[in-house]
Each structure stands twice: as structure tokens, then as C-alpha cells.
Amino acid sequence: MKAIIFGPPGSGKGTYASRLRAKLGVDVIAMGDIFREIMKEDSPLGKKVKQYVEKGLLVPDDVVIEVLKQRLAKSSSKKGFILDGFPRTLEQANALDKIVAIDVVIKLTAPDSIIIERLSTRWICKSCGEVYNVRYLKPKVEGLCDRCGGQLYQRPDDTAKVIKERIQVYERQTQQILQHYKEKKVQFVEFKCEILDMAPDVAVESILRDLKTLKLA
Ligand code: ADP
Numbered sequence: 157m158k159a160i161i162f163g164p165p166g167s168g169k170g171t172y173a174s175r176l177r178a179k180l181g182v183d184v185i186a187m188g189d190i191f192r193e194i195m196k197e198d199s200p201l202g203k204k205v206k207q208y209v210e211k212g213l214l215v216p217d218d219v220v221i222e223v224l225k226q227r228l229a230k231s232s233s234k235k236g237f238i239l240d241g242f243p244r245t246l247e248q249a250n251a252l253d254k255i256v257a258i259d260v261v262i263k264l265t266a267p268d269s270i271i272i273e274r275l276s277t278r279w280i281c282k283s284c285g286e287v288y289n290v291r292y293l294k295p296k297v298e299g300l301c302d303r304c305g306g307q308l309y310q311r312p313d314d315t316a317k318v319i320k321e322r323i324q325v326y327e328r329q330t331q332q333i334l335q336h337y338k339e340k341k342v343q344f345v346e347f348k349c350e351i352l353d354m355a356p357d358v359a360v361e362s363i364l365r366d367l368k369t370l371k372l373a
Contacts, residue, residue: 160239160337164265165271173186182237225255243333245333258342259370260370264346268323277289283307288301288308
């Protein structure tokens with residue numbers, strides 16, 4: 157399965173992608189995580205990426221596409237992959253079309269009120285990127301990751317003030333990309349979240365059912 161997952165910040169994208177990875181054995185390729193790793197390196201690429209990410213700007217397409225190409229080449233799973241955070245521009249979508257044919261777009265939606273409540277209570281593992289919520293999806297030990305024992309932190313941009321802006325940016329960026337895949341007649345699996353504290357497995361099971369119907373899982 158070659159999938160792309162789209163969803164506004166706080167829609168559960170990272171959580172569901174991680175569970176789909178466990179259930180389907182696919183690789184999850186999360187662009188934001190890749191850039192956070194690259195920025196830790198004291199390399200020319202790390203420095204360049206940092207200039208954009210720290211300002212909340214998109215990294216230039218040529219850089220993103222090159223980084224993605226290399227990451228895809230390293231992907232070892234024969235079951236396929238889920239792309240998260242890519243493509244974010246039409247140019248990236250067009251470049252991806254030349255690299256690989258996408259089977260399915262997984263599209264998540266959630267109302268703004270749910271997004272804001274979820275993100276302002278979200279904690280992420282520094283080591284493996286697993287996502288928790290101090291109200292609805294608590295780690296077993298406060299401040300520590302269930303999966304790897306890593307330290308949990310809050311992203312500096314997960315504040316109510318910045319979240320509304322991020323939702324608008326997401327919608328602006330994604331509209332034309334979703335249109336691109338509709339025009340190409342790529343299959344869509346959609347999940348609409350309407351309950352704040354919905355168990356992640358409810359969404360994951362629904363997505364899996366739809367993927368099975370499409371014979372992709
Ligand atoms: P967010 O949800 O805040 O955008 P991500 O973790 O997806 O967080 O990405 C973090 C940052 O990495 C982005 O703000 C951007 O600077 C950069 N980035 C991630 N994916 C892309 C992409 N496809 N194209 C350009 N820049 C990207």
C-alpha cells in the first residue's frame with residue numbers, strides 16, 4: 157500500500173499512522189520528523205533546513221523532494237508506506253507522481269474546537285515521536301513514553317494562539333493537493349472525528365475496514 161495521510165494538526169494523524177504501521181507493517185515517512193532529525197546534525201543541509209523550520213516556513217521544494225527521494229530509497233518495508241507531511245505543495249505532488257504511484261489518500265477531518273483542545277494538551281516522545289494526550293491518552297508513567305521510555309515534551313507551537321493560524325495554513329495548503337489526487341482518480345478513505353476523546357482504535361478500525369474494501373489491507 158502506498159498511501160498519503162492528510163489531516164489538520166490534532167486530527168490524530170500521527171497516532172493513527174503509527175497504529176496503521178503496527179497493524180499493516182508499512183513504513184511511516186513523516187517529513188516533519190525527518191527534518192527535526194536532520195536539524196540535529198551539524199551539516200550544511202541541517203543548517204539550511206533549520207533556517208526555514210524555525211521560522212515556521214516551508215522548506216524549499218527542491219530540498220524536500222531530494223530528502224524524500226533518499227528516504228523512500230531507504231524504506232525497507234515490502235508492505236509499502238504512509239507519507240505524513242508530504243506533499244505540501246503542488247510541485248511536491250507532481251514530483252512524487254514521477255517517483256511512485258499513490259494507491260490511496262487517507263483524509264482526516266475534525267472541527268476546530270476539537271483540534272484546539274487536543275493540541276494544547278498534547279505531549280510527544282522526544283525519542284520515538286509517539287503522541288500522548290495528558291487528558292485523553294495518558295502515558296502509563298507521567299512524562300515518559302510507554303513505548304521506549306523516552307522523555308515527553310510539548311511542542312512550542314502547540315498553544316491555542318498559534319493553533320488557529322496553523323489550521324488555516326493547513327486548509328490553504330491542502331485544498332489544491334487533494335484536488336490534484338481527485339483529478340488523478342486516486343482512491344480516498346475518509347474519517348471524520350466528531351468526538352473529542354474518541355479512542356484512536358475506533359478511527360484506526362474504520363480506516364482499516366475501508367482499506368480492506370479497497371483491497372489495500
Ligand atoms: P507542522 O504540523 O507544524 O507543520 P511538521 O512536523 O509536519 O509540523 O513539520 C515541521 C516543519 O517541517 C514545517 O513547519 C516545515 O518547516 C517543515 N516541513 C515538513 N514537511 C514539509 C514539506 N512537505 N515541505 C516543506 N516543508 C516541510
